Amino acid sequence: MGRIIAVANQKGGVGKTTTAINLSASLAILDKKILLIDTDPQGNATSGCGIDKRGQHLTLYNIYAQQNSISDVLLKTEIKNLDLIPSTGDLVGAEVELIQYPEREFILKKALGEVIDQYDYIFIDCPPSLGLLTVNALVAAQTVLIPVQCEYYAMEGLTQLLKTINLIHRSLNPALEIEGLLLTMFDSRNNLCNQVVEEIRKHFNEKVFAIAIPRNIALAEAPSHGKPALLYNILSRGAQTYLEAAKELITNTSH
Amino acid sequence: MGRIIAVANQKGGVGKTTTAINLSASLAILDKKILLIDTDPQGNATSGCGIDKRGQHLTLYNIYAQQNSISDVLLKTEIKNLDLIPSTGDLVGAEVELIQYPEREFILKKALGEVIDQYDYIFIDCPPSLGLLTVNALVAAQTVLIPVQCEYYAMEGLTQLLKTINLIHRSLNPALEIEGLLLTMFDSRNNLCNQVVEEIRKHFNEKVFAIAIPRNIALAEAPSHGKPALLYNILSRGAQTYLEAAKELITNTSH
Ligand SMILES: Nc1ncnc2c1ncn2[C@@H]1O[C@H](COP(=O)(O)OP(=O)(O)OP(=O)(O)O)[C@@H](O)[C@H]1O
Ligand SMILES: Nc1ncnc2c1ncn2[C@@H]1O[C@H](COP(=O)(O)OP(=O)(O)OP(=O)(O)O)[C@@H](O)[C@H]1O
Ligand SMILES: [Mg+2]
Numbered sequence: 229m230g231r232i233i234a235v236a237n238q239k240g241g242v243g244k245t246t247t248a249i250n251l252s253a254s255l256a257i258l259d260k261k262i263l264l265i266d267t268d269p270q271g272n273a274t275s276g277c278g279i280d281k282r283g284q285h286l287t288l289y290n291i292y293a294q295q296n297s298i299s300d301v302l303l304k305t306e307i308k309n310l311d312l313i314p315s316t317g318d319l320v321g322a323e324v325e326l327i328q329y330p331e332r333e334f335i336l337k338k339a340l341g342e343v344i345d346q347y348d349y350i351f352i353d354c355p356p357s358l359g360l361l362t363v364n365a366l367v368a369a370q371t372v373l374i375p376v377q378c379e380y381y382a383m384e385g386l387t388q389l390l391k392t393i394n395l396i397h398r399s400l401n402p403a404l405e406i407e408g409l410l411l412t413m414f415d416s417r418n419n420l421c422n423q424v425v426e427e428i429r430k431h432f433n434e435k436v437f438a439i440a441i442p443r444n445i446a447l448a449e450a451p452s453h454g455k456p457a458l459l460y461n462i463l464s465r466g467a468q469t470y471l472e473a474a475k476e477l478i479t480n481t482s483h
Numbered sequence: 484m485g486r487i488i489a490v491a492n493q494k495g496g497v498g499k500t501t502t503a504i505n506l507s508a509s510l511a512i513l514d515k516k517i518l519l520i521d522t523d524p525q526g527n528a529t530s531g532c533g534i535d536k537r538g539q540h541l542t543l544y545n546i547y548a549q550q551n552s553i554s555d556v557l558l559k560t561e562i563k564n565l566d567l568i569p570s571t572g573d574l575v576g577a578e579v580e581l582i583q584y585p586e587r588e589f590i591l592k593k594a595l596g597e598v599i600d601q602y603d604y605i606f607i608d609c610p611p612s613l614g615l616l617t618v619n620a621l622v623a624a625q626t627v628l629i630p631v632q633c634e635y636y637a638m639e640g641l642t643q644l645l646k647t648i649n650l651i652h653r654s655l656n657p658a659l660e661i662e663g664l665l666l667t668m669f670d671s672r673n674n675l676c677n678q679v680v681e682e683i684r685k686h687f688n689e690k691v692f693a694i695a696i697p698r699n700i701a702l703a704e705a706p707s708h709g710k711p712a713l714l715y716n717i718l719s720r721g722a723q724t725y726l727e728a729a730k731e732l733i734t735n736t737s738h
C-alpha cells in the first residue's frame with residue numbers, strides 16, 4: 229500500500245519542486261516504485277523530469293475535469309521506477325472550475341484509489357498557495373513533507389501552514405500527519421541560516437530530518453537539462469544529500 | 484497623480500517582497516511619497532517593514548470586505564515618506580469571498596481612487612499565484628514590475644506570466660504595461676546565472692533594468708530586524724543597488 233506524501237509550503241521558492249523530484253528519483257534508484265504528481269500549474273516538476281509541457285500528452289487537468297483516470301495520464305520518465313503525472317498552465321482553470329463541484333476537496337484522493345497499490349510512495353508537488361489544488365493534495369495524502377528554506381520569511385510562514393494542516397486534519401482528513409520538515413539551501417557559513425536551523429530544530433525536534441540539504445549549484449542547474457540531480461551529476465553534494473534524505477525517509481516510514 | 488506599480492510573478496521566492504520593500508524605501512529616501520500595499524496573505528511586506536502582524540490594526544482584508552477605506556487602514560512606517568497597507572492570513576478568506584462579488588476584479592482599483600493623488604508611487608506586493616488578489620493588483624496598476632531570479636524555473640515561468648498580463652490588458656485593464664524586468668539574486672561567478680541573464684536581456688532588451696540586484700546577505704537578514712536594507716545596513720551592496728534601481732525607475736517614469 230503506497231504512502232501518499234504531499235510536498236507543501238505556501239512560501240514560495242523554498243525547494244518544494246527540487247525536493248519532490250530529487251527525493252522521488254533517489255527512492256526510485258533505491259528500488260522503490262514511485263509516482264510523482266505535479267499539481268502546480270507552473271509545471272516545474274514536469275519540466276524538471278524532462279517532459280515537454282507543449283507535448284501532446286494528457287495532464288492532471290484531465291483528471292480534475294473527470295475526463296481521464298490516473299493510469300490514462302501517467303508518463304514514464306528516464307528513471308525506471310519513476311512515473312509522473314504532468315501539469316501545464318491549464319490547471320489554473322481547474323482551480324476555478326472545482327469550486328462548484330460537490331466534494332471538490334476529494335477529487336484527487338478518489339482518483340488515486342485506482343493506483344495506490346502499484347507504488348511504494350506517491351509524492352504530490354504543491355504550488356505556493358493554500359488553494360483548492362493544495363487542499364486536494366492534503367486531503368489525498370497520509371503525510372506532509374515541509375521543505376523549509378533557511379531564511380527568515382520561510383520560518384515566519386510555518387505558523388500559517390501548520391494552522392492549515394490542523395484545519396484539514398480536523399475537517400477533511402483525520403489521518404493527515406507531518407512526515408517531517410526538511411531544511412533546504414543550508415549554508416553553514418551564513419549566521420542567519422544557522423540561527424534559523426537552531427530555531428527550527430529546537431521547536432520541532434525529531435520532526436526535522438537529520439540531514440539538511442545544502443545550497444548546491446547542481447540542484448539549480450539540473451532542471452535546465454530536464455534531469456534530477458542524480459542523472460545530471462551524481463557525485464554532487466546536492467544529489468548525494470537527497471540520496472541520504474531518501475534513506476532517512478525509508479527508515480522513518482518502515483515502522 | 485501617483486503611479487501604481489504591481490510587483491508580480493507567480494514563481495515563488497524570486498524576490499517580489501524584497502523588491503517591493505527596498506524600492507519603496509529607496510524612493511522614500513529620495514523624497515518621493517510612497518504607499519506600499521501588501522496583498523499577500525503571508526504578510527511578508529508587513530513584517531519586513533517592522534509591523535507586528537498580531538497587532539490590533541486594520542488590514543487590507545477590511546478594505547476587500549468593504550468595511551473600511553484605504554485611509555482608515557494605512558500605517559506610518561519608520562521611514563518618513565513610506566506608508567503601508569498591512570496584511571495578515573485573514574486575506575486568504577477574501578480571495579474566496581470575492582468570487583461571488585460583482586466587479587470582483589475592480590475592488591482594489593476603486594479603493595485606491597481616494598488616495599492616488601497623495602502619493603508619487605504606489606507599490607503592490609503580490610502573492611506567488613495568479614488568483615483574484617493578483618488580478619485585483621493587475622487591474623488597479625498602470626504597470627507591472629517583474630522580479631526575475633537568475634535561475635531556470637524562474638525564466639520558464641515568464642511565458643505564463645506574460646500571457647496573464649496580456650489577458651488582463653485585453654479584458655480588464657487596457658492601460659496595463661510592463662514597467663520592467665528586474666534581475667534578482669544575481670551571482671556573476673555562476674554560469675547558469677550568466678546564461679539566464681543573457682537570455683533575458685536578449686529577449687526583453689530595454690525592458691530589463693540596467694541594474695541587476697546581486698545576491699547579498701543584508702537583503703536576507705534585514706527582514707528579521709523588520710527593516711528595509713537601507714535602515715539595516717545602508718553600505719551593503721543590496722541596499723546600494725536598490726537605491727540605484729530606484730533612481731533608474733525615476734528616470735524611466737519621468738517622461
Ligand atoms: N539546495 C539547493 N541549492 C541550490 N539551488 C536550489 C536548491 N533547492 C532549490 N534550488 C533552486 O532554487 C529555486 C527554488 O526552488 P524550487 O523551485 O524547487 O522551489 P519551490 O518551493 O518549488 O518554488 P515554488 O514556490 O515556485 O513552487 C529553483 O531555481 C531551484 O533550482
Ligand atoms: N538579492 C537577494 N540576496 C539575498 N537574498 C535575497 C535577495 N532577494 C531576496 N532574498 C531572500 O530570498 C528569499 C525570497 O525572497 P522574497 O521573499 O522577497 O521573494 P518573493 O518572490 O516575495 O517570495 P513569495 O513568492 O513567497 O512571495 C527571502 O528569504 C529573501 O530574504
Ligand atoms: Mg515548485
Ligand SMILES: [Mg+2]
Nearest residue numbers: 499500523527
Ligand atoms: Mg513575497
